[in-house]
Amino acid sequence: MSPVRVTVWGENRHEQREEHVRKIYPDGMHETIAAGIRENLGEDAVVRTATLDDPEHGLTEEVLRETDVLTWWGHAAHGEVADEVVERVHHHVLAGMGLVVLHSGHWSKIFTKLMGTSCTLRWRSEHDRELIWTVNPTHPIAEGVPHPLEIEEDEMYGEFFDIPAPDELVFISTFSGGEAFRSGCTFRRGHGKIFYFRPGDQDYPTYHHKDVRRVIANGVRWARTHRPERAYPELLRYETGEFFKGAGYRGPLR
Template sequence: MTVPAQPLRVTVWGENVHEQREPEVTARYPRGMHGAIAEGIEANLGERVVVRTATLGDPEHGLTEEVLAGTDVLTWWGHAAHADVADEVVERVHRHVLSGMGLVVLHSGHWSKIFTKLMGTTCTLRWRSAHDRELVWTVDPTHPIARGIPHPMVIDEDEMYGEFFDIPAPDELVFLSTFSGGEVFRSGCTFRRGHGKIFYFRPGDQDYPVYHHEGVRRVISNAVEWARTDRPERAYPTLLRYDTEDFFTGHGYGGA
């Protein structure tokens, strides 16, 4: 008898600051950007996924040890309050990513504490906050995250991000974006850190209805499926000592 696969457990984290302060953002995203992102994942993956949401204002930002232990993939959107994210929560998320939890970082989450910690760089870039058109070009059409995405994907309204983007060289470049000013940007990048898989996806400013865009929703849905680890259990990478000709059983080590 085939054992049915367990549903993918996704936690959608949103800062939820713009939605509280700016009426036009509230009107654009009545359930918050995190709500729109969660709706897109649910619409695309159906019964294959169980989605919960968490925000900055929740106790421990909604990212308790229990929540993270029960999360296969975490999505992250932040912008106005990166500094307000507690360092102990960042350390907790970082530990879970290295142990095998997937992470999908969206738009201005490039400057979040968790993404810069995982990348080890400033993650700075060029930007222009003006009504712009973005063309998202598929660089790797064989990648699972690109499944079902038009080439190019047209986003009629969005903010511009441009190179230089100070990130490590991606393990895989899936998407490249171009803008009306001639700028280009590495807009869909994968990374691996420890046992965790990470995807950064650029589109999604609060001033535009990007998270209602069907193509953007499909990319995020594909990404959370891709970022799920196939390891049997979550485990933090550890240093093990092996005896000569002992290939299989490592021993704990208490050194530096």
């Protein structure tokens, strides 16, 4: 099989504005995430990066057509993501592009659109220890991940997390204050597969953690579709006895 083509998208605003974040991620969080994917997938992945300030946020039609899996990290500037780019990404996910949403990407326009809920949650940034417990050890995303995966310091996310019931729950997290959170969830929308993974606040070096990097790489590998071509789900009319070639139908609103 050909290498999975990955586009790592990052907001890249904290790194420019906040010195302590720049010290943790001097090349940007997106580059650190990309390095972790390359480190774990090696020749099985071709990885590029894109950021909010790139033309069309770096997510042109051509880039998305050439992307098997898109990873998404955003936080302070969700509202600056152009609606037409969100629509473009949404179309590609439904047509079969994989999507890995990280940490505060839970409130991104693309994730809330795909989930159809507020995606709100409980949070606290007070240097909590996080333990990530594998609840589905046979899932490909959990391969090689310690149980539990310990992160010494990170932001806390807690329930209630307003998302639809996940298709699969792979990880849950617990924190110093006793909170619990569904921290590794998969969903399917149209022909696309989505993985949400919680860790990764900008104030902590979480994306340098070898096991966090492994989970993200596993998620990328899992989210790749094995369909022979990318195709948006469409309504077709089939004659009686015809199983393979439907006729196009533009729908009642066309």
